[in-house]
Amino acid sequence: MGHDHSATVAPDELSEPAVCAACAVRNSSLCGALSSEEIADLNGISRRKRLKPGQVHVIEGDVARDFANVTKGVAKLLRGAEDGRMQIVGLLLPSDFIGGTMRSDGAAVQEHYTIEAVSDLELCIFPRDGFQELLGRYPALERKLLERTLNELQLARDWMVLLGRKTARERVATFFLHVAEKMRNHGCHGAVGFDLPLGRGDIADHIGLTIETVSRQITQLRKDGIIDMKGARHIVSCDMDALSEASGF
Amino acid sequence: MGHDHSATVAPDELSEPAVCAACAVRNSSLCGALSSEEIADLNGISRRKRLKPGQVHVIEGDVARDFANVTKGVAKLLRGAEDGRMQIVGLLLPSDFIGGTMRSDGAAVQEHYTIEAVSDLELCIFPRDGFQELLGRYPALERKLLERTLNELQLARDWMVLLGRKTARERVATFFLHVAEKMRNHGCHGAVGFDLPLGRGDIADHIGLTIETVSRQITQLRKDGIIDMKGARHIVSCDMDALSEASGF
């Protein structure tokens, strides 16, 4: 370590080894639970994976092979039917952990959701067995995973309220607030505005509406002066109080 | 232990001490992770709490004071607004664990949801500090809690699909399947049918519909010969395959 141009760069985009010490999410991710010495163990078993927008990391129903951290980009966690119906059950941003199933008896488990890259995506992959073993060895790691999972659960339940009881306008407003918050944690924001990580179609699939309704509600929020946009994906400014008001309880 | 009429029964229904060895959910609950010796520690800090239907255990926004196991009865986990809108985000049955927030820094946390008894309810309460300490001491306990939480998360996300994308008929069918499954785990079922733990209003609040729509869909399922009922809350028989078919993907 020490100089900033590696003599031999890893050429393969699928199995490049990870370098935890230089990881963008070293401290904000699960790994923050481990000391510099401990993290060497993780470093030993991890590798990088890069995906282009639209590429799929795992598919609903596959045998679950590994865990992962998102180190860069945005992905969506989704569940869908043969017909067009599709529900995005979560967004994955840098420092988010991937690996929703686990059985202490070590039996094989199925992936429950499909994970698809929305932007250029970079993952840090850990093989199942190795990672589970580390969870047993480092209680702080397991504790942090538990806390994260509890947070996700809370988020999912809040989303149930949105999907079960909110109006179209409230859903869009809530989504904007949610994104503003998530993005803020990752520095991807200007002083007043922020970028939408999803297109209209994905927003619709996340908040249980159609593209057209999402579009109409956004238009309305603009007419009401609650948000202002430059291009379809960049929110230039927004009156957070009014937005919060519009998001309903 | 040994004879079946205690010489001195605990008179107070609010702080009767728990007796883990005789607990109805000793093995099916979180406590199953602990050996008979280890469980003595839990026994030391736990106490029973009994609630009548409609009584509330904790309220959304309160300071979180403790964790608990459900030992008997049914409760609902809900979130509501000032106006009548209400979403039931989960059902609690015997052996389910209560305690959705946790921070390793020990800071105070708010209850995120209201918990209300649906039937006569019996809880086994653990004070926050004591329980968190035990979690640190017994890794198997923490592991089991993690697994349970991951399961809950999966369930919540499946429910997001129901709320975001399913039709009224599919929602009712899915709810029935869900209840049949949950009940089956607790022996509360006959050979062919099962009881509904919730009234029409609560079902509606759980699957994001109104009472009237729930009622109409149930009527339709009966007319279609998919279910047969005796009284409003007891399903006498149902064609599981047809029900599964009706529940949509």
Add this chain to the structure above:
DNA sequence: ATCGCGAATTGATCTGGGTCAATTTTTGAG
């Protein structure tokens, strides 16, 4: 058994958001 009252069902009507169909805007390749 029967009474009374909350729960459930049923009916009539209304409406928020879905569907179908054009435009218009944005984006990115050359």
Add this chain to the structure above:
DNA sequence: CTCAAAAATTGACCCAGATCAATTCGCGAT
């Protein structure tokens, strides 16, 4: 800068489920 393809917006119309309003059912108390 120009052009084509994709994404977003807008409009017209429709329908699943909400709302409002009676009945009817079913269960616990007497």
